[in-house]
Structures are given as C-alpha cells and as structure tokens.
Amino acid sequence: MLKALVARFKEGCGTGAFPPAAPKLPPDFKGRPEIAADTTEEDVKAMRAVCPVADALFFRDGKASLDMGRCIFCGRCAEVCGKVRFTGEYRLGVFRREDLIVKAGEKEYAPPVQTDGEALALEGSLHLREVSAGGCAACELDANVLGTPAWDMARFGIRFTASPRHADAVYLTGPVSANMQLALEKTYAAMPEPKFLIAAGACAVSGGLYKHGNLPRTPSLYIPGCPPHPATVLEALLRFCGAGRGK
C-alpha cells in the first residue's frame, strides 16, 4: 500500500496541459496542407504520381485542390515540387465533407464553429459507441489513448460507452468492410434519438486506400488523418459539442 502511494506521488499528474494550452506535436507533424496559388496542372499530375491515394490531389476549375478526407498525410507530394506544404495546424475536424477540400492559394484558416443545437446540447456529456469496421486498428488505438491520464477526455464529459443504448454518436473507424456493414447498421439503429455519426480517419471519411462501404447516414463530424493525432481528435470532439471553451 505504502509503495503504491509512493509510486503515485512520484508519478504525479500525467495529464497534459492541452487544452487549453497548445498540444505538444512532433517537429515533423503534418497538419493541414497549404497549396501555392500558382500550382499548375502539370504539378498536380507529378504529385498524383507519388500519392498513395487515388484522387486525393486534383485539378478542377483552374485550381489545384487537396482532399484531406482522402489524404493519409505521408508528405510525399510536398517533396515533388514544393507547391504543397504541410503546416502544423492540427485542428482538422469539420462538420461538412466539402470543408475537407483545401484549394490552392488558401491561407487563412479558422476551424468551423458548431451551430447545430442538438450537438451543442451534448456539452459536458458526449457518449460515443466505437464501431471498428475494416480498418487497421491504428485509429482505434489513438482513440483509446484519449482515455489515458495523458489526455483524459473524461474531464470534458466525453467517454466511450459499451452499449449503443447509452450512446449519442457512433465513432466510426475503418472503411466499412462488407462483413461489418450489418453490424454497423444494427449498432446505429440501436441508439436513441438524437444521434450522430462521427467518421474518424481517412478510411471512415472516404475509404482512404480501400473501397468505401455504405454509411448509415451522413456523418456530422469528419476527422481526417491516418490515423488522426489524438490532439486532432480531442479538439474536434470538443468543438463538436461546444465543450472546453474558456476552461
């Protein structure tokens, strides 16, 4: 007992200062990309040749664009011609799919603010039912991390529940494999209204490297990344339900 108390005293409080302080990200962290305004169709073609994902980069209406919903943030395109640069912006979660598309020349970025009253009503008590559907489990591992003392999302009233009956949202990871289609539909159907779908990771948002299955509804929150950094996930969840403001 005494040894346990001493160990606990020595360990201290392991919870990071984020939020409200800025998270500690690795120096080579790849966040929201920026595309130079003068990026040509040839540049896009060259970058597409090294991009692991189909259609993450494209040229439309005279402008180069990057779809963060497909991007796995490997940074290979940035090495081709220097027209794409990955910034340290980790606040990547958005509420509409089209907001994940970064266009050439865009500089200013402010993460979208939640206006949905039903989502804002969940501030302080957001319960998630995780459904892993055909992914590689990296997204699940980095979601689990949020429950450890280092991130401690429970201090904002956010937690993963065992039963869909107690959940406000499905936290979906993976591209939705054929064999998980039914389980996902049943889990979503078992939840009480109002309910939401959160797509976390490139696979859940767009299929990523794989074929995208059917989602039970349009997601209310998209968190891009492969896998998304825990700071990205936590910030997105907090913004989704309007929690953690000024705390």
Next chain:
Amino acid sequence: MNRSKIDFCSAADEVCARLDSLGGYVNPAKVAPLKGSAAHEVAVGPVHAGVIEPGHFRFQCMGEDVYNLQIFLGYQHRGVEEAIVAADGHLPRQIALAETCAGDTSAAAAIAFAALMEGAFPERFPAPGDEARRVRALMLELERVANHVGDLGALAGDVAFLQSAAFCGRIRGEYLNMTALVCGNRFGRGAIVPGGARVGLPDGICRELKARLARVKPELDRALKLMFHDHSVCERFDGTGKVPKEVAREIGLVGVARRASEEFNGDVMARALVRRVEINEAHGKMARILDGEAPEGNESPEITDGKGGFRTVVAAVPAWRGKLVHAAAFSPEGKMLRYRIVDPSARNWPGLAWALRGEQISNFPICNKSFNLSYCGTDR
C-alpha cells in the same frame, strides 16, 4: 476438468477453416456437442464493449467451465493483398497498403515489404545503407516496446490494478511520441521505403531520444514492479490460461506466446513476463543503435526460382507479436502476381482458444489481452 481428454485440435482446425472461408458460419453444435441442463453457449461480438476490433466469439460452457471457445473472424477483411497486387508499379501506394494491414505493426510491415522488394529487384533497390538500417531497427524496437507497455497496462487494467494501467497508458504514449519524433507519425508510417528510409537519424534526434529513453525507463520499471509485486495481480495471472509447451509446439504458436510456453510455463503471467523481458532487450538494442551501431537486417529474403523465370520471394521480420511473413510471386517480367501476408496473429488465435479451456468466461479478458492478437492482420 481434465483438459487432456479434450481434442484441442478441433479448436485449431475450426479457426483455420474459418480463415480459409471468410464470412462462413459453422454450426457449433456439430463441433462440440455438449449435452445436459448445464450446457449453454455465450455469444459475443462482432461489436465488443471496448474500443477494439470486431470478431465473434462463442463460449461453449458446461456450468461455469468453458469447454470450447470458437473464434469467428473475417469482419475486417478488406482485400489488402489483392490491393497490393493491383497497385503493382505504384510503390508509395503498395507501402501504404502494407502499413495499414495491421496498424500496430506498421513499421514491421513496411520493413517486410521493403526487404521483399529489395530481394526481388536488387538492381532497382540497393541494400539499405547504415543509417537506413539504424532507422528501421529503431522503429521496430520502439514499436515493440510501445505495444508491450500498452498490453501490460491493459492486463493490469483487466484485473482492476488501476495504477499500473494508468502509468503504462501514459508511458506507451511516450514511446509513440519518440517514433513521431523520428518521422512525424506516431505509428512510424511513411518512414521506410525499399532501398532505404525517407528519414534519417541526425545527432540532435539521437541525443533527444537517448535522454527520453533514460527518463522513461525508470518510470516504466516502477509501474511494472508495482504490478508484478502485487499479490492480487499475481493471484489472477498465475496459472491462468495455461498453454503447455507441447501444445504450443503442436498448434505452432509464434512470438511472445511461444516464448512464454518454451521459457516459462505458458500462463498469463508467463506472457506478461516475456513482454517485460522483451522490453529490456529492446532497450539494450535501442541504446546501441543510438550510439551508432547499424544492425544487420535479419529479414534476408528467401528467393525461390520456379520454372520459366517465375519466382517467389519471402521476407520475415521479428515483429513485436512474433514472426511477420510477407511473400510475393513475380512473373519473368517482374510483374507482381500474388501477395500474401501472414501476421503472427494468424498462428496464435488457436492458442487463445486452447488457453481458455477449463477457464471461466470471466478470465477471458486477461487471457485475450495476454495474447493481444490482431484481427485486421489476420483478416487482411
């Protein structure tokens, strides 16, 4: 109950048959016909209570005793191997696919894929240089320690020893952040390519890593000592989920589970202790790598030449769960015809089924966590 009277091979066969026919269903009554008023079956999954991958388990019980555990997988099947073949000629896509076969084994998978391609096309991909070999070996060991620490913490959590669970949860993150310091990604993704590595190990990073390892190791030792010296933890781990050496050999277990049965007595405690041993071994290796040693890659691919210029190449990497095997068949023109990934988990699932025989369902979590097998790596 007397375990030796039960044909353990039926469980192993069952899982193997299941792996061959993804999505099928076998009537459990035909496999283990238990009779009497105490006979019952408990079905769990595919969606589990925690934040984990999907799989379906059926516990066939007589009263409190589990006679047989059937493991149904295939929910995570998404065609990784087919996609790698379809992406032939597009190296970045192939590497990304290999890395996403099992997320917690990303670095090992990238090393296996790179070694395989280097073996198949030595003129196109030269053998990796000293620094690339150091990066690869370092990533592999960081991955090993991060996962072992996470598993030991989860084992502590499953027997309600929350202090070590909390400490290990935080410390696992420290190791993931060290991987991120090297390449920007907590799982080491995008760092390794055939012929080398996309990142280096500058002196500044080596110094920082050395300092972090020196700081974290005593903290980890403290967390583990607390757990392994606690009576309530030892009481739950000792003798639970025992897989004897002979059985481990017969099933063909690999990695941590095999070592636990060969070097120790094959119970949950043994698998926990092997993890602690491997953490210490990995720390020794990392210290040498950071001091400048460039370990020889021991995944040296095996090449078998077939008729008419067709050939197969097999590469094996000592991943944290056990031996990870990647194999590919190439046409005489060098076109990739088939790709096959054998995750160590695929060999160890029958071991979990065996471990639970004669246990109670309440011991499933610690048995399961002591193996911590990958669903997605098995389903591919």
